[in-house]
Amino acid sequence: MSDLTSSAAWQALDAHHKAMVRAGQTIKDLFKAEPERADQMWIETHGLRLDYSKNRVSAETMRLLLGLAKARRLEEWRARMAEGEAVNNTEHRAVLHMALRNRSGAGITVDGVNVMTEVNAVLAQMKTFVASVHDGTWRGFGGEQITDVVNIGIGGSHLGPQAAMDSLRSHAHAGISVHYVSNVDAHDIDGVLTTLNPETTLFIVASKTFTTQETMTNAQTARRWVLDHFGDEKAVARHFVALSTNVDAVTDFGIDTSNMFRFWDWVGGRYSLWSAIGLSLALGIGWANFERVLDGGHAMDQHFLNSPLDRNMPVILGLLGVWNSNFLGAASHAVLPYDQRLDRFVDHLQQLDMESNGKRVNREGAVVNYQTGPVIWGRPGTNGQHAFYQLIHQGTRLVPADFIAILHPDHHHLEHHKILLANLCAQTEALMVGKSEEQVRAQMLASGMAAEEAARLAPHRTFPGNIPTNTLLLDRLDPFHFGQLLALYEHKVFTQGIIWGVNSFDQWGVELGKELAQSILSDLEAVGEITRHDASTNRLATLVKTTLMEEQGTN
């Protein structure tokens, strides 16, 4: 047994869970037993509300989960992260995305250096740059004003900014369109470039390392596109800027370092939207709005750092996730926003959560004997209702879900909004209450169906219910609340990482595939047969190689 599963706090939860199962206690039963539940399991902060009453947890479960958080020293770890300790222990790095959105004016010192001086200097540089693009002071090489910005990046250098830009499209700055290219599949960049004019296009090469294969390949293709048009290397400096921690690689690419926006190794890729990586967003929504995103993140940081654990939204969400995964056995967690603009937000959360907590060893390197991060997935409602909700309602797997509602829309079609939010409320109700076989049969008989047919169909039309959900309600999908929502999930992930004892801030799991891709790439470029891999990989790579040779022959 590990120190987690053998701890008194874990054992108490285990015993409590077994007792709940023996008693057959459902969420519906809990509502009867705890009449104040809907009020008590409700947290509000700055126009963001969480209703977590529709979970398979009693007040006692929450007490025990909070005991687990204490036993795992969550408050200490939280302070250690905030104070700039190297909590990323496999890379010996501090984890300071909170410094990027620190709006308090207070310093944050790491190794004797106040990082806020540098953070604020880069923010000032970004602000000036955004203003110069917007007011036309910054122009393309041919003298034209920039109308289109293309962010070239992948993973954390793409998903966060794109999700934010999409979510905040109702706040878009007029006159600038922002595009995103990430995949090394050239259909991606081709699809974007064919719509653009090199004279009026600015590329942002976003890469923490500035070595990522996909980003560098796309950046070189974009560079050729610009040079084919202008025929002058000097055009690169007017049409490319870089967001990176790697000054040398940026210089080698030909980007003037005065057009480089820095960040630091204490910013993880999936936590980097708040840094220079947010430049495409700042250009797309304007500087004042970008600052509101930071304000929202900072407000959530304050809530996370200062609220007692039992009223702390990210802590509660994190603990419920642990309960669902480790005690109820859920292997995945769905995020179901009832706002089309949040479609890509789920993709970002997927990286945030799965790259952070998809770990099989603890901080000390020992293989764990419990489940860690779940599979995160989802799509906006109501679309999902007509696609995958079937499995959530009647499948064999338990899928807990977060429903996200925006109370005030940015359109005037209130009829749509009413239907949308009625569906959200109905789904969380349906998932909890279900519909018994008796109810189903009685309904069918009442509608005039023959008894035999009603009996035959009843099992198919029964809903077990008792499926745990959280509901998050935001006043608006504006920059502030978007920042708050994103920071909420970041801290939820942190909370879970601490409970599970894993390092949420490295991502070694992406390395092996990268290494092997390099080796296969060299096989594809070398003369001769491919024989050094297993039989399947040799065969696949050989087919790719011969196809590429055919393509070269026909090009």
Ligand SMILES: O=P(O)(O)OC[C@H]1O[C@](O)(CO)[C@@H](O)[C@@H]1O
């Ligand atoms: O910003 P970079 O260095 O190009 O990295 C992009 C992404 O690649 C990863 O390292 C995974 O391969 C992510 O963690 C990161 O967000």
